[in-house]
Amino acid sequence: MTCQRVRDIKERQKNGIIEIRVLKKWISKGKKEELCYQFVDAYGDGIEATADVMHIEHFDSIIKLESCYKLSGYIAVGAQTYMATVDHPASLVIGQKARFDPAPELSLPTIYFNFATYDMLKRRIKDTRLLTETKKSDVEITLWPEKTHLIGDNVIPGDIVAITSTMVTEHNGRLQLESTYLTNALINPDVPETIDHVNRLKALPIVEPSTRIEPTTTIAVLKLRSQQNAQNFTWKATIKHIHEDRGWCYVLCLKCSNKLYPKQDNDELTFVCKDDDEITPNFRYCVNATIEDTTGNADTVFFNESMQAIVNISRKDMVTKHAETSNPKIVSPLLKSITGTTRLLHLTLKPDGQIVVNSVSPQQPRRNQQAQQQEHQHFLQQHQLPKQ
Template sequence: MSMSMSIKRISEIFPGDPPEALEIRVIKKWRPFTKQQEKMTDICYLLVDSHGDAIEAVVDSNQEEYFQSTISIQSCYTIDKYISIPSRTYMPAIQHRASLRIGKYATIQPLLGKNLPTYYYKFASYKDLPRRMELPKLLTDYIGRIEDVSDIMIRSGKKMRKVIIQDESRNIIEITLWGDKANLIEKRDSMGKILAITSTTVTQFKDKLQLESTTATTTDVNPSIPDLNTYIDRFKNLGETSHHQPREKMITITEVKSIDIADNLQNRYKCVATVIDIQEHRNWYYVICSMCTKKVYPQRNDFVCEDHGLFAEPKFMYCVNTTITDDNTNANAVFFNDSMNELLNISCHDLVITHNNRNPKILPEQISAISGIPLLLYFNFKKDGTIAINKAEKVSAFPPTTPDPKMGSARKARQLATHEDSSGKKSKY
């Protein structure tokens, strides 16, 4: 008579325990962050069992090809002959005393017919976040309603996107998605939906808690979890999403010049202005690597990245340096890629390659044509004080000047005097 295999629960694993068979589903795979890139020697998997408990499994990156043919994301396996070790001491993805070390000695057998969880979330509360900034900097899963999604931007040579969410306690949290993670959420049709995000780091800027993506981060909009409808009902009680209200403050260029940049790097503004000069001594576009967003350099008919070599098709990005005015004050401003795409309705790549405008110091007529046109400009400040324009719309004319309250009072007084004259009473004017 054959005896059934004893299956161990993930929650029962301690460092140094002898291996016992685990029945698991592989949820995701990532390379853990390390401050020394040359020491990125591990690949991590997140495993979950039938009880909903999870553990990290670590394999040597030199054996990535072997495990790529052995382990598939979202597949189920029976795993044995692993080594149980202490969990990572820096940025662990989950709170567990142990993790698994898996090598070629381990046995990994496909497991069919088992209904194991297809996700793993351990959502933190807002009050948990400050502790997550302390060592070991446990990565954070969070859930909230999407309030706003920015366009993709380039900051310090890195691609990024900002997402604003509101949790069920009405806390507003800004999330920064870096690099390829910026592609995980699309702006279109995402506002008002529920976002579950995993494995973020907690940071702080001017006393505001924020979340930033890591290599382990995943996102799911309206995730397929049993509690989804419960969360939707809770967020309905918060009222309309704040993206229905204007998030950018309308100001004048005179006011722009009086702003303390250091205290307002996170704020966004808008103003109506016209371009009165395009600085032709500055390049109107730059070129980046399509894999790492670093600057690339021309090499004969191609471009070369210091990390990824030759590229026949890198990314061309607008960067148009201008002087703008609202008829009262002038200021220097830079139109970045998204704003120029909207104004010209043509990508930088097409303007450079298809229309043969390869010299970055010779302005194409399409760009020169934006001068003198009233524009509604959406912008923020960079650390060096640059006005960075990320969105621009053509408008028919400048908005009317805000009436001076004193002038309004004088007008009312004159109207009152006229009324008194017509009634036969003596006017004091």
């Protein structure tokens, strides 16, 4: 069977077997801890893969760093949005169905690079990829404590230092690079892009290093809301705006409660689970919106029960009968129609400042108007909302 190239993998499509070497392994520290891998194929193209960190023992038993495999049974999804380490529009999700067949006979690259020039850094501030500067431009690179050992005293003027997997930031109008948990440094790596430069750059004069700028923060920021407990409120408010870019739904596997991933098979949309073959989709609402009253506004999240109480339509019917597309970032016109409506919302203000709508009442109970205004003012003071 002919194997597929990594560069040809596309989100949602039915993909074939790929031949890869496992280059890196790490655990991401974002909103959700995930077990992450970096793969490269025979053509030097790289792709990221993620797995449930709870199954790390299983994957450690079948995946060895620097080893080559024929991989099948994966799911292709969109690229990582935070600290992506490869230049690829897709990434892989691997679960219990993923099959890693050892292929020691393969001779695959042991390094992945996607070189960048200084002129390319600006547009990568929010699109972090593998970066190495090849022009004579002054770029400050901050290596955080766990990465300071990467560039030692053995580096001499004229050496090429390839810094991988850095994050682009901007300070006082100057572009900077910061290390991430996958950052590595290679001195004069044996790849075609660097071999032609080594001898020429060794003849350049010594450049004095720029002064390192330490990042700063405040105690108040670190302790903000850290000691607060969740608080419940009732608020009569108007739905001002739905944030379409944050999506409005998600789908779970009814058997294992894992996230399901959409797959387009010709004109039919189906869903796949990384662990189970026979699945029943469990459709759920998750709508981010701005709500307001006469005293202020706030961003909030409507989950399944609260949103279904407003639209009186199940999430499954919203997708199969009323949505123009299955794309979770394209909101159904019927869902948009709730904008401008006023409801009595039962809210929870979480310690991290997030506001969640737990339920929605059809009518507001009778109560003293002054007491209602006092409750609004108390809510604004607690959440620091701007007055209109």
